[in-house]
Amino acid sequence: MFDGPFTADLDPAERRPRLRLARSPRVGPVTFQEALQHFGSARRACRELSVVSEADIAREEQALAKAGGRFLVLGDADYPASLAALPDAPPVLSAIGDTGWLVRPMLAIVGARDASLAGRRFAAELAVTLGAAGFVVVSGLARGIDAAAHTAALPTGTVAVLAGGIDQVYPPQHEELHRAIAQRGLLLAETPFGTPPIARSFPRRNRIVSGLSAGVVVIEAAERSGSLITAQRALEQGREVFVVPGSPMDPRYGGSNNLIREGAILVRDANDIVGVFGKPQWASQAVEKPKEIPKDGSTAKVLRALSSVPTAVDELVRRCQVSAATVAEVLLALELEGRLERHRGNCVSLI
């Protein structure tokens, strides 16, 4: 569906000016493109316009590097081709993790933060099946559907697009998931390093979630919900919109059912999605098989550490001596089985 990655790297003499232009006040994605067109290059635009200093960019780049990340500048070889095609492509993305995921076929799974247990289970099952079929699962690292999809897709590849800077863990209880995706998947952020998310960052983030993806799967979207913005962007970007239906008596499906009436594809299971694209060629390559929830010592360790008294997840990680990502996976599995309850302050308890 998209062209392959650019084969030529961006000229280093143009790359740094692009960063400076992109980080300048009042330069949004569209202004960035217009400035490039008008001046012919970011280098010339930086000479003509008042842009941020070289030093500012160097400081951000250092902080990002220290966190294990780097910039993807529009024009770079590994800048995602699907995004580059958009008129409002992010001029710069911060990335932590393996950018190799970005050349795979991607599908977004988005939905309600206060999703039902059934909805989160459906998201997880879908993510596992789509992952096994060769798709990388993209989402926004929000509570509910997003988190269930990311967690289930960790073994087969997942990309989280953050609303704030790439170092900003939001919501705070997703610290482990944020870390796990950095280690095994890929984190992306358009907002500069160190900047907390603000309200208007979320719809901007949503256009990246849909823009990266060949299609967007919507699970439990109420009327006037953020997921509908993602679906709207997807339609504008020419991406497929897939929607899981629900009862008209459940307000969590109000927006979902509206989308289906407007022509979105009704999803009964993963076949309704894979059937539209066919299995990507990647499926036959060295895609890590989707793992069952760890049935080894980790689950037993975490279970022993859990009780009906809420315990901090950090505490669990320390006590069990297993990775934060593994703990997150075990907890999600228990949650989807209806055996785990989550509490404020990133605490969990057995039911």
Place this chain on the structure above:
Amino acid sequence: MFDGPFTADLDPAERRPRLRLARSPRVGPVTFQEALQHFGSARRACRELSVVSEADIAREEQALAKAGGRFLVLGDADYPASLAALPDAPPVLSAIGDTGWLVRPMLAIVGARDASLAGRRFAAELAVTLGAAGFVVVSGLARGIDAAAHTAALPTGTVAVLAGGIDQVYPPQHEELHRAIAQRGLLLAETPFGTPPIARSFPRRNRIVSGLSAGVVVIEAAERSGSLITAQRALEQGREVFVVPGSPMDPRYGGSNNLIREGAILVRDANDIVGVFGKPQWASQAVEKPKEIPKDGSTAKVLRALSSVPTAVDELVRRCQVSAATVAEVLLALELEGRLERHRGNCVSLI
């Protein structure tokens, strides 16, 4: 959508032969039409073919009249125009009740016998709103969705199409509802008087439910369910198919969601149905306003007679000294409020 009723009555010299031809062994609706075409009239067909006797017809007509009913013969002035247009129009229908309902715009509401409480509540709400908008509600008098729709539509008009003979109460627990529809709505049956329903009567009945109606609303249809047959007949007959969606994790919506994928109209509320047809002219005429569930003495009487011990509905009717129809309405209202449980042998108890 349909032509009005025929203005000329069927010639009595042709009407009785039509009844004899229709009731003869191996004469189905299509053979009936072919015989009419081939011989030019039922009168001539009766001379040429071996058909049931005049006496047999007279016996059935007497039994039907004794039950308060009469025949509607294809060609009669009050035979429903929407059915007459079908290639497999029932040659004869037995009718008990007010055939005046048949010249109103009709909509069918069908669905699962083992419907959820939420599904039955949705059916009842839809029936009340469609009734208020001027539509007569057609269904099959089955348990679950059918019964909820009929009961809620009693004040504004409802037509029940039976699979067996018009005197056959099926299922047995619908004795009151059967009686109430005979009194306030209309019962129709293609199967001869006195004949119990058999398996193949049900799909034949379904084509009449859809054939009478401008559209069919499907609520909770599993895969391979009878409601899907009604929807299929509706499509073949050029009727609209409306479907209430549900979670793909709920097998009661498997068939429903398939229908939406195949192009049926997704229903969120009654507006999605009324919007397709517009309010029929009947809405402005003397349509009885949809009543609230009787809040008068009846409800109090029935409530006093109920307890947590299962009581026969017949017993309730006798004890409360109110009509069977009123008891049925009060019981449905209580059931939809989650306060009533139904038991075998047509018994009910308070929860």
